[in-house]
Amino acid sequence: MTVHDGWLYTATYDQVSPFFNVLENLDRVIKALLQARVANVFERVWRAGSDLYKTQDGVTWYRVTLTGFGDVGNYGFRTMESVGDYLYVGTTNPFDGLEIWRGWARE
Numbered sequence: 001m002t003v004h005d006g007w008l009y010t011a012t013y014d015q016v017s018p019f020f021n022v023l024e025n026l027d028r029v030i031k032a033l034l035q036a037r038v039a040n041v042f043e044r045v046w047r048a049g050s051d052l053y054k055t056q057d058g059v060t061w062y063r064v065t066l067t068g069f070g071d072v073g074n075y076g077f078r079t080m081e082s083v084g085d086y087l088y089v090g091t092t093n094p095f096d097g098l099e100i101w102r103g104w105a106r107e
Contacts, residue, residue: 004082012051017068017075020048021095048072052089069101
């Protein structure tokens with residue numbers, strides 16, 4: 001969790017993403033040949049990928065993302081840091097590698 005520009009941000013760990021990534025990467029595990037991972041229909045239906053929410057009062061929450069910023073391999077947000085005008089969010093993604101997102105500039 002972190003505070004940025006008067007908002008408290010918190011994230012979830014999405015167990016759906018690792019489960020389906022293990023299944024869809026089974027070929028890679030067995031053959032060590034799979035080069036790219038593509039989201040399957042189950043990941044889309046269940047909105048796989050970590051969720052990020054924000055609130056100003058601790059009661060009313062607003063979703064920022066329900067899909068790991070569009071990458072279902074982002075099954076968790078490891079770090080969040082408010083620096084200057086931006087909020088930085090680091091992802092947990094053992095399938096495609098971590099990502100660092102910058103956004104939510106103050107107006």
